[in-house]
Amino acid sequence: MTAARARREPMDARRAQWETTPPSAHPTDRQGRHDRYSIGLPGADGVDSPAFIRATEALRRYDIYSPRRMRSLVCSDDGRVRTGALIIQRIMFGPAAVEAAVRVVELFGPRQPDRAFGFTYVTLEGHAEKGVASFFVARDADGAVSFHIESWSVSGGGPAALMAPLSRSLQKAFSREALRHFRHTAAP
Numbered sequence: 001m002t003a004a005r006a007r008r009e010p011m012d013a014r015r016a017q018w019e020t021t022p023p024s025a026h027p028t029d030r031q032g033r034h035d036r037y038s039i040g041l042p043g044a045d046g047v048d049s050p051a052f053i054r055a056t057e058a059l060r061r062y063d064i065y066s067p068r069r070m071r072s073l074v075c076s077d078d079g080r081v082r083t084g085a086l087i088i089q090r091i092m093f094g095p096a097a098v099e100a101a102v103r104v105v106e107l108f109g110p111r112q113p114d115r116a117f118g119f120t121y122v123t124l125e126g127h128a129e130k131g132v133a134s135f136f137v138a139r140d141a142d143g144a145v146s147f148h149i150e151s152w153s154v155s156g157g158g159p160a161a162l163m164a165p166l167s168r169s170l171q172k173a174f175s176r177e178a179l180r181h182f183r184h185t186a187a188p
Helices: 003-008 011-019 050-061 164-186
Strands: 033-040 070-075 086-093 096-111 116-123 129-139 145-155
Touching (some): 003 086, 003 096, 011 070, 033 164, 050 145, 096 129, 129 164, 145 164
Antiparallel strands (some): 033 145, 070 086, 086 096, 096 116
16 A cells, blocks of 8 residues: 555455454563653653643543554544454654554553553554554652553564565664654643
8 A cells, every 4th residue: 555545545444344454462472572662751740740741641532653654543433442443553764654553452551650641552463563562651659740651562573574674674663763753642
């Protein structure tokens, strides 16, 4: 798919197909590459701060990746992340784009002692990666708030396996880009 087409076409065109696609990973899978990314959120000094509240709202909207990088559709009644929700993703890189989907398996928070709020999803068959990822905001012992991405993944197999080195490089770059986008989204 071209990036222009990915931006132009309605996101729900293949929703019925993705709804019936099985997961390619189990929520408890913690195999393959383990990646952790985090960034501080300026102005967020506790779970009641406006920045923490903005960050949790951005997570609920799945506003994690720049719209230049990814278009997404959260398939829930109100378009917000919830347990069981399908998220269709169109990931753009240069003139090309790929469509994939994930399913939210857990919405958590705030939980003690880190007062974290976030969610975990698993990839669906057809995704370039097989794995589990969590996205969350958390307060540390000093009250500072940060955004985190943590994932475990292996190559999706088939044609994706041939592209594994490139896919891995893009995954890391896109995660770092997401940190910067999310910090900007949660900024005062």
